[in-house]
Amino acid sequence: MASVRTRFAPSPTGYLHLGSARTALYSWAYARRHGGRFVLRIEDTDEDRSSRKAEAAVLEGLHWLGLDWDEGPFRQSERRDRYREVLEQLLADDSAYRCVCEREDLEARKQADLAAGGKGIYDGRCRNLHLGPDCGTHTVRLRVPAEGMLDFDDLVFGHSGQDASQIGDAIIQRSDGTALYNLAVVVDDLDMSITHVIRGADHHPNTPLQVAIYRALDAPLPAFAHLPLIVGESGKKLSKRRDNVSIQQFRDEGYLAEAVANWLVRLGWSHGDDEIFGLDDITRLFDLANVGRSAARAELPKLEWLDQHYIKALKGDDLFARVHPHLERVAGGSVQDTPALRKLLDLLRERSKTLVEMAELARWQLRDELDYQQKAVQKHLRPVVAPLLRDLRDGMQTLSDWSEGALQKLFDEVADAHGGLKMGKLAQPVRVAVTGGPNSPGIFETLEVVGRDRSVQRLGRAIEMAEARADAHES
RNA sequence: GUCCCCAUCGUCUAUCGGUCAGGACAUGAGCCUUUCAAGCUCAAGAGGCGGGUUCGAUUCCCGCUGGGGAUGCCA
Numbered sequence: 001m002a003s004v005r006t007r008f009a010p011s012p013t014g015y016l017h018l019g020s021a022r023t024a025l026y027s028w029a030y031a032r033r034h035g036g037r038f039v040l041r042i043e044d045t046d047e048d049r050s051s052r053k054a055e056a057a058v059l060e061g062l063h064w065l066g067l068d069w070d071e072g073p074f075r076q077s078e079r080r081d082r083y084r085e086v087l088e089q090l091l092a093d094d095s096a097y098r099c100v101c102e103r104e105d106l107e108a109r110k111q112a113d114l115a116a117g118g119k120g121i122y123d124g125r126c127r128n129l130h131l132g133p134d135c136g137t138h139t140v141r142l143r144v145p146a147e148g149m150l151d152f153d154d155l156v157f158g159h160s161g162q163d164a165s166q167i168g169d170a171i172i173q174r175s176d177g178t179a180l181y182n183l184a185v186v187v188d189d190l191d192m193s194i195t196h197v198i199r200g201a202d203h204h205p206n207t208p209l210q211v212a213i214y215r216a217l218d219a220p221l222p223a224f225a226h227l228p229l230i231v232g233e234s235g236k237k238l239s240k241r242r243d244n245v246s247i248q249q250f251r252d253e254g255y256l257a258e259a260v261a262n263w264l265v266r267l268g269w270s271h272g273d274d275e276i277f278g279l280d281d282i283t284r285l286f287d288l289a290n291v292g293r294s295a296a297r298a299e300l301p302k303l304e305w306l307d308q309h310y311i312k313a314l315k316g317d318d319l320f321a322r323v324h325p326h327l328e329r330v331a332g333g334s335v336q337d338t339p340a341l342r343k344l345l346d347l348l349r350e351r352s353k354t355l356v357e358m359a360e361l362a363r364w365q366l367r368d369e370l371d372y373q374q375k376a377v378q379k380h381l382r383p384v385v386a387p388l389l390r391d392l393r394d395g396m397q398t399l400s401d402w403s404e405g406a407l408q409k410l411f412d413e414v415a416d417a418h419g420g421l422k423m424g425k426l427a428q429p430v431r432v433a434v435t436g437g438p439n440s441p442g443i444f445e446t447l448e449v450v451g452r453d454r455s456v457q458r459l460g461r462a463i464e465m466a467e468a469r470a471d472a473h474e475s
Numbered sequence: 476g477u478c479c480c481c482a483u484c485g486u487c488u489a490u491c492g493g494u495c496a497g498g499a500c501a502u503g504a505g506c507c508u509u510u511c512a513a514g515c516u517c518a519a520g521a522g523g524c525g526g527g528u529u530c531g532a533u534u535c536c537c538g539c540u541g542g543g544g545a546u547g548c549c550a
Contacts, residue, residue: 166479174548266487305500443510
């Protein structure tokens, strides 16, 4: 058997669509798994909707996910002559014919047919007119056989097909002389020797028509594999309006590429009870045989869990580089690489579902001005804690060494001095004082990150806040 | 309307005639604990309905119901 050749053929939409991303991932994985080649082709036959910029965004999405291709990108817009050549050939052997039916008229006849209980397919008015090139403005239609099965093997859905009588003679060339999608894909897949056409199940119903084209061209069929749709919360096909369909948006929301890829690969494919798949695992294990047949609902919780899973494994330079843009957004300016920040990020790994969340959790380190959470201030910075904070602050100023160990010792001493206070009584007020909120990593680690000067300063501010409330009570 | 497809916990899925129907996420409870997480333990939670076939159906067949997709001079 010829070596595997798969392709990904997106239309340039300005971003990489979630469903397309999965199709790309599966096609890529299938080629890699079988030592084949992966071809990239841009389907830009609809000029109105295509631009180079929109195409670049699609490629960027692919790169971000970690997918690479061996050939291309080829563009259908650059293959017009080839389509024309094929069209001429089809016309010459009478597999196709010119049609001069006008749009409005066509629509009216279709509606009438539908109303009369018909199927609403082309009535074949020009089918036997044998119109020549001089017939004026015209489209070209494929002469689909009147009967017989237009069938094909589908690696996911099994043997599929439709009776030819259910399909009208479809237009394959527009009246402006350009080829339509259904013709272009077939010609491209043939010319590019694609062995496995892997694409979304929304193309499943179009395939019989394409089979008719293959036959008209007297060409062998590739293997088809239609992937069940990914649907949104609504249970319907993903829509730009309702759902987040842009891979770039997931990236911007702080999801890691490996998490998105892992999420996508499991949306429709499985390998026993396994859940964690890196790109390398995917190229090693992926197979069409284990792709399911029903639509999968894209829900975020699993993605979040995966994202946290991969974030937990991130460290050092890699971690820093990936959160950096998000840190700068929170900081509202440039963010320097410091040991304290590195330590904080490390502590935040298992507390963050996304990089965006991680950056948010680092806010108290990124900005000198604290955002105090009123509820936490009310609860923890009460007048009675002022003396505690004062002792702690004083102790910090003379602490010989600013380390978790030394801080722990200081806290123990202050707790003893105040009648054996529980650690929680001390930790929470301090936490609110130095971070502005009730949640953060361990208090000693937090203080170490904040640093002596800022800790002392923030404690001072907290003492003022607590005492101010005492005054308010008295007056 | 017509054609095509799909149907296991809330979600993603395993099962390829015989299982206490398994796992994961989410959910609830507990443990841990200076907060939040993380981690660990436990719990609850599924074969749409009706017919067949079979010694035996979630699994195979048919019908129904439900859902989805396609029906473009879009891809």
